[in-house]
Amino acid sequence: MNSNIEELQPILNIGTIGHVSHGKSTLVKALCGTKTQRFKSELERNITIKLGYSNVKIYMCTQCDKPKCYQSFNSDVFGSPCCKYCNQPMVFKRQISIIDSPGHEAYIATMLSGTKCMDGAIMLVAANDECPQPQTKEHLVAIEMMKINNCIILQNKLDLVTKDNARNNFNQIKTFVNGTLAKDSVIIPICAQLGYNIDFLNMYIVENIPVPKRDIDAEPLMNIIRSFDINKPGTIIDNLKGGVIGGTLQKGKLSIGDTIEIRPGLIRLDNKDDKSNNNKYECTPIISKIVSLKSENNNLEYAIPGGLIGVGLNIDPVLTIGDKLVGQVLGLPGKMPPIVYDIQIEYFLMRRVIGSTNENKIESITENENLLLAISSSTIPSYVRKVVNSKVIKCALKIPVCVNNNSNICIFRRINKGWRIIGYGIINKIKTIDV
Numbered sequence: 001m002n003s004n005i006e007e008l009q010p011i012l013n014i015g016t017i018g019h020v021s022h023g024k025s026t027l028v029k030a031l032c033g034t035k036t037q038r039f040k041s042e043l044e045r046n047i048t049i050k051l052g053y054s055n056v057k058i059y060m061c062t063q064c065d066k067p068k069c070y071q072s073f074n075s076d077v078f079g080s081p082c083c084k085y086c087n088q089p090m091v092f093k094r095q096i097s098i099i100d101s102p103g104h105e106a107y108i109a110t111m112l113s114g115t116k117c118m119d120g121a122i123m124l125v126a127a128n129d130e131c132p133q134p135q136t137k138e139h140l141v142a143i144e145m146m147k148i149n150n151c152i153i154l155q156n157k158l159d160l161v162t163k164d165n166a167r168n169n170f171n172q173i174k175t176f177v178n179g180t181l182a183k184d185s186v187i188i189p190i191c192a193q194l195g196y197n198i199d200f201l202n203m204y205i206v207e208n209i210p211v212p213k214r215d216i217d218a219e220p221l222m223n224i225i226r227s228f229d230i231n232k233p234g235t236i237i238d239n240l241k242g243g244v245i246g247g248t249l250q251k252g253k254l255s256i257g258d259t260i261e262i263r264p265g266l267i268r269l270d271n272k273d274d275k276s277n278n279n280k281y282e283c284t285p286i287i288s289k290i291v292s293l294k295s296e297n298n299n300l301e302y303a304i305p306g307g308l309i310g311v312g313l314n315i316d317p318v319l320t321i322g323d324k325l326v327g328q329v330l331g332l333p334g335k336m337p338p339i340v341y342d343i344q345i346e347y348f349l350m351r352r353v354i355g356s357t358n359e360n361k362i363e364s365i366t367e368n369e370n371l372l373l374a375i376s377s378s379t380i381p382s383y384v385r386k387v388v389n390s391k392v393i394k395c396a397l398k399i400p401v402c403v404n405n406n407s408n409i410c411i412f413r414r415i416n417k418g419w420r421i422i423g424y425g426i427i428n429k430i431k432t433i434d435v
C-alpha cells in the first residue's frame with residue numbers, strides 16, 4: 001500500500017457515536033477546516049450526503065510543536081498545504097473517513113449497519129448534559145457487540161460549562177465507561193464549535209489509532225450501504241449513466257473494468273404466506289462491469305478497503321434507484337458467500353433494554369415471534385421458527401441475504417414503538433439458495 005492511494009482514498013474509518021445534538025456534525029466541520037465542501041456533480045453530492053460521511057486529511061508541519069503541528073482539511077486538498085502558524089509546507093499523514101451515526105433512537109438499526117465498516121469510534125459527550133444519555137449508552141453497547149476496539153471519547157461543549165461542572169461531567173463519563181471496552185479510552189476535552197483542541201484530536205488519531213491490516217490480495221467483498229440513480233429525470237437515452245452503488249470494501253481490491261457480481265441480486269418471492277414457514281425465493285445475481293470508482297471528489301483507478309467508495313456500473317439505473325440494493329454484497333462472480341434464507345443462531349440475551357428511559361427486563365425469545373436481525377450491513381426481518389434451547393434459535397429470514405456461516409449478528413425486538421437491541425450472536429448453521 002503506498003501513500004499515493006491514501007491521498008486519494010481514506011484507509012481508516014471512524015464512526016461518530018453519541019446522543020443526538022451532542023455535536024457530531026459540528027465536529028466534522030471543525031475537522032474539515034473552514035472551507036466548505038463544494039461538489040462538482042450531482043453524483044459526488046449524492047454519495048456524500050446519503051452515506052452520511054466526510055473524508056478528512058490530516059497534515060503535519062515539521063517546524064511547529066505538537067499538537068498544533070497537526071492540522072486537518074477536507075479531501076479536496078492535495079500536495080503540501082501551508083501551516084496556519086508558520087506558513088511552511090506540511091506533509092501528508094493520514095486520510096480518514098468519518099462516518100456519522102444517526103443519534104436519534106429510531107435509527108439504532110441503521111447505526112448498527114454503519115458499525116460494520118468502522119475501524120474505530122469517536123464518542124461525543126456534551127459536557128452540559130447528564131452522562132450517559134440513553135443513545136450514548138445504546139451506541140456504546142452496539143460498538144461493543146461489533147467488537148470495535150478503538151474508541152476516543154470527546155468531552156464537547158466545554159465553553160458552555162463552569163470548571164466544576166466540567167469536572168463532574170468528566171467523572172460521570174469515567175463511571176459510565178467503567179467495565180466497558182472504552183474503560184481505558186482517552187477523554188479529550190474539546191469545543192468543536194470554536195475548534196479548540198482539534199489539533200490534539202488529529203495528533204491522537206495519527207499517533208494512536210492503528211490502521212488495520214487489510215488483505216488486499218484477497219477476493220474483494222463490499223457491503224452495499226447505498227444505491228442510486230444519478231440521472232436527472234428526462235435525460236435522453238444516449239446520455240444515461242448506469243446505476244451507482246456506495247459501500248465500503250471489507251477486503252481485496254476493485255479496479256475499473258472488473259466484472260463483478262451483486263448478491264442476492266433480484267429477489268422473487270414465490271410464496272408470500274409468512275405462516276407457512278415455507279417461503280420460496282428465486283434469486284438472480286446481478287453481473288456487471290465497473291465503469292467508475294470514486295472517493296468523494298477523487299476519481300480512482302482502483303479502490304482498497306477503507307472509506308466509502310462510489311462504484312459506477314453499466315447496469316440499468318432502475319436496478320439501483322432509491323437504495324434498492326442496500327444490504328447486498330458485491331464481489332467477483334463465483335467467489336462470493338452463499339445466499340441464505342434460514343439460519344440457526346447461537347445467541348446471548350442482554351439483561352435489560354438499553355436506549356429507552358425505563359430499562360425494562362428482557363424476556364426470553366419465544367417461538368413465532370418476529371425479530372429484526374442485523375446481518376452484515378443489512379437489517380433483515382425474520383421470525384423464530386424454533387427455540388432449540390435458551391442459547392440457540394432457528395430463524396426464517398423474510399429476505400434472503402448473502403452471508404457466510406460464523407458471522408456475527410445482532411438481535412432486535414420491537415419494544416414500544418421502536419426496535420431495540422436485545423442480544424447478539426453468531427450464525428452457526430445456514431440453509432442456502434442455489435442460483
Ligand code: ZN
Nearest residue numbers: 061064083086
Ligand atoms: Zn508550522
